[in-house]
Amino acid sequence: MNSVFVYCELEGNQVAPVSQELLTKGRSLASQLGVKLEAIAIGSELKEIENQILPYGVDVLHLFDDKALAPYTTAPHSAILVKLFQEEKPQIALMGATVIGRDLGPRVSSALGSGLTADCTNLEIGEYEDKKTGKVYENLLYQIRPAFGGNIIATIVNPDHRPQMATVRQGVMKNEPLKDAAKGTIVNHKVADYVSQADLAVSVIERHMQKPSHHLDSASIVVAGGYGMGSREGFDMLFKLADLLHAEVGASRAAVDAGMVDHDRQIGQTGLTVRPKLYIACGISGQIQHIAGMRESSLIMSINQDPDAPINAIADYVVTGRVEDVIPKMIRNLKEISK
Amino acid sequence: MEKFNIIVLAKQVPDTRQVGKDAMNADGTINRAALPAVFNPEDLNALEQALAIKDRFPGSTVTMLTMGPERAKEIVMEGVYRGADDGYLLSDRLFAGADTLATSYALSTAIRKIGKFDIIIGGRQAIDGDTAQVGPQVAEKLGLNQITYVEEVLEMDAKNVTVKRVITGGVETVKAPLPCLLTVNGSAAPCRPRNAKLLMSRKRYEVPTWAVADVNADPAKCGLSGSPTKVKKIENIVFQAKESKRFGAADADIAALIDELAVNHIIG
Secondary structure, eight states: OOOEEEEEOEETTEEOHHHHHHHHHHHHHHHHHTOOEEEEEEESOOTTGGGGTGGGTOSEEEEEEOGGGOSOOHHHHHHHHHHHHHHHOOSEEEEESSHHHHHHHHHHHHHHTOOEEEEESEEEEEEEEOTTTOOEEEEEEEEEEEETTTTEEEEEEOSSSSSEEEEEOTTSSOOOOOTTOOOOEEEEOOGGGTOOGGGGOOEEEEEEEOOOSOOGGGOSEEEEEOGGGOSHHHHHHHHHHHHHHTOEEEEOHHHHHTTSSOGGGBBSTTSBOOOOSEEEEESOOOOHHHHTTTTTOSEEEEEESOTTOGGGGGOSEEEESOHHHHHHHHHHHHHHHTO | OOOOEEEEEOOEEEOGGGOOGGGBOTTSOBOGGGSOEEEOHHHHHHHHHHHHHHHHSTTOEEEEEEESSGGGHHHHHHHHHHTOOEEEEEOOGGGTTOOHHHHHHHHHHHHHHHOOOSEEEEESOOTTTOOOOHHHHHHHHHTOEEEEEEEEEEEEOSSEEEEEEEETTEEEEEEEESSEEEEEOTTSOOOOOOOHHHHHHTTTOOOOEEOGGGGTOOGGGSTGGGOSOEEEEEEEOOOOOOOOEEEOSSHHHHHHHHHHHHHTTSOO
16 A cells, blocks of 8 residues: 655754654554555765654655755755655655745645645545545545635645645644654665756755744743734833743734734744643734634633633633733732742 | 846735635635735735846846736736736636646746746745745746745846745755746845836736637646645634633732642743
8 A cells, every 4th residue: 555755854964843743643644544654854964864753653764865965955855756756656745834845845746746735734534525526535635724814724635646745834733753663664765866967956055044033833831912012112021921931922913014023923824833831812812814823722811901802712811901901910920929 | 238038927816814704705615805806915026026137137028927817917917017018817717726736737838838038936925825836836847946935036147046045944045047936935025116107108008818728728737627636625713612711900810810820830
């Protein structure tokens, strides 16, 4: 039976967290289908990279190790995937909905004439009936994603084309290596069989990596502000609160668009997805597009002067009041208990 | 001085940023009538990069290309009013219901018909689908190199283009041989406004419309029949309402709230 494949994105010699999340999901999909889970790592100096991949219960790891393959450029990576998929005929192929995955996925799907669904937030296995022909397809991949600016959830299937391809957002799936994974096989491929000189025409001349300004994706508490915070000064108050809680500060798109806070802190459909232990929404009304990025939080607190703010419906704690009254009081109380 | 022929890919989209209560029909479908149709924001960033190349290399041309219903001619006209030379609308019932693969196939046939180009520039993604797939898929169909998430075209000469692009956690400078395709990120320079003179002089520009037969497209690869992905279902988002604990803004309320969080080890 045809395998489930996961493309492992590399950051230096680290496997990206989103790829490990996909390996976790890929393992459960493969087990449900009774097929193998196979992983692909493409890069340079991949010695021991398997230690970050095989523990997820990967049956076969395909390695492509060559100087020319890092840093990432589109053509060599897509040439490898296209040929490998033509040879191996996976039924499902997954990658992260990151800058790399969203550059690579469509290229590969176009070359293979297969369907690709972007930015999925859930994957399931199920059946599908073609209403026109009455044909029923068993064990298709349900590619579930918010669409239309996050206002609806669409379930997409690829009935007739393989592989069924999907990119998946970081942070929406669990990252859980197996306790006692059997040792998978490693296949070292000869890169020259897959990549031609013409694939190396695009070159990365220079690269500047900035130190991340926040760790929202791994924070256990997130303090998020919306348009109701009113100003940059309003957000200063949130940074103070976050400091006391060892939390990170996030924002809704409305607050970002109004220039109250930097756009790399935006949470929601077109921003980050977070799932902290506690999410404190301050002055956020709760547009669906925002909720799409935080609904998986374990506990949600909403601070809003509107007792009927939509976000209150999904909140465990609702504080009705003006943020400029409530937040300083919270700060005062927190300072007291930390004494 | 070099001259370049530039094609700009642009889409007319419902403004999903302005979704109000009447945006969804009771049956879970989209009430398109309730949403204004706008020039996809990142396609405007793409247009600006194209016009900036034309500024730098006089004699270069900018050609708009869009696909959609008759009304989408507005996108071509908007481009012309801001400085594009001409443009085409790809419109045919047979194109309807296309997923990204069928869309990119259709666009690639139109680009082949346009024929002469050095660089194709589009927005990174459209706000109605947020897929970012059409750019790379058009590039693949035409056998071109692609650079996505571009923030600025830095240099161009007869052979190469050099761009700054945004990557996870940083930026990189990338050089690619021409012809190639770029997709432009929303963090790039905003588009210049309409030019008052052009608004007068180009008012009567007739946007050529091409149907499937005009671009020699294979109908089987267009629209719904050319789309490998099928929509199984669409659901309105319904949130499980929770039993929430309510607090006021009084000192005692806030103290009780913080206490509860601390006692339950949610904080601290």
